[in-house]
Amino acid sequence: MHIKACIFDLDGVIVDTAKYHFLAWKRLTDELGIPFTHEDNERLKGVSRMASLDIILELGGRSVTDKQKIEYATLKNDWYVDYITRMTPDEILPGTVKFLTELRKANIKTAIGSASKNTPMILERTGIKNLFDGIADGNNVKNAKPDPEVFQTAAKLLNVKDEYCVVFEDAVAGVQAALNAGMKSIGIGSEKILWKAHMVVPGLSEMNLEKLKLFEKAN
Numbered sequence: 001m002h003i004k005a006c007i008f009d010l011d012g013v014i015v016d017t018a019k020y021h022f023l024a025w026k027r028l029t030d031e032l033g034i035p036f037t038h039e040d041n042e043r044l045k046g047v048s049r050m051a052s053l054d055i056i057l058e059l060g061g062r063s064v065t066d067k068q069k070i071e072y073a074t075l076k077n078d079w080y081v082d083y084i085t086r087m088t089p090d091e092i093l094p095g096t097v098k099f100l101t102e103l104r105k106a107n108i109k110t111a112i113g114s115a116s117k118n119t120p121m122i123l124e125r126t127g128i129k130n131l132f133d134g135i136a137d138g139n140n141v142k143n144a145k146p147d148p149e150v151f152q153t154a155a156k157l158l159n160v161k162d163e164y165c166v167v168f169e170d171a172v173a174g175v176q177a178a179l180n181a182g183m184k185s186i187g188i189g190s191e192k193i194l195w196k197a198h199m200v201v202p203g204l205s206e207m208n209l210e211k212l213k214l215f216e217k218a219n
Ligand code: BG6
Pocket: 010, 011, 021, 044, 045, 046, 047, 048, 049, 052, 077, 114, 115, 116, 117, 118, 119, 138, 171
């Protein structure tokens, strides 16, 4: 393949907000008396707020009204926002700034492809908005991963064809969304979980331009 753009998921790839999502959902599930483990949480990664709540209610065998759903999702988001308003640039995951800077120097475009409606606040609090040429997130995309819409939107914003894009993802649903878009994907995390990705690295600190060029040749 030929790589013209790299699209990055936000939560769990660029910043370690996955832990805050977990804590906020855990607080809600505790209040509702629904057992909720880290393993259950894997299913929520990359999934939109309302779709995540649906999974949680299904786990607890609960059915509630739409009004209650909105109340629960608002509670969770308020707790989550409480964490992220206190974020600092220290919470940018290791290797991110170095790799993104290297890509841009090499004329490879960069974008965010995230389900989160809180993307603007996170980028603002961590001060890394200027590292991205485009932002596709929960505010300009309707369909949740594994639907490819978020990555297709990012590619359009960058004016790059889908086939020239590589997606960096920590979520099973996100890797699947990249595949559904006809893009190559590099998993961030464990091979056991992200086995569908074309390659898996533990974090962006393990990435550099040279490795990306090798990936380009091999795929
Ligand atoms: C994704 C996270 O990036 O965004 C999910 O992996 C989260 O855990 C989703 O539910 C939606 O985020 P938000 O901030 O709009 O509730």
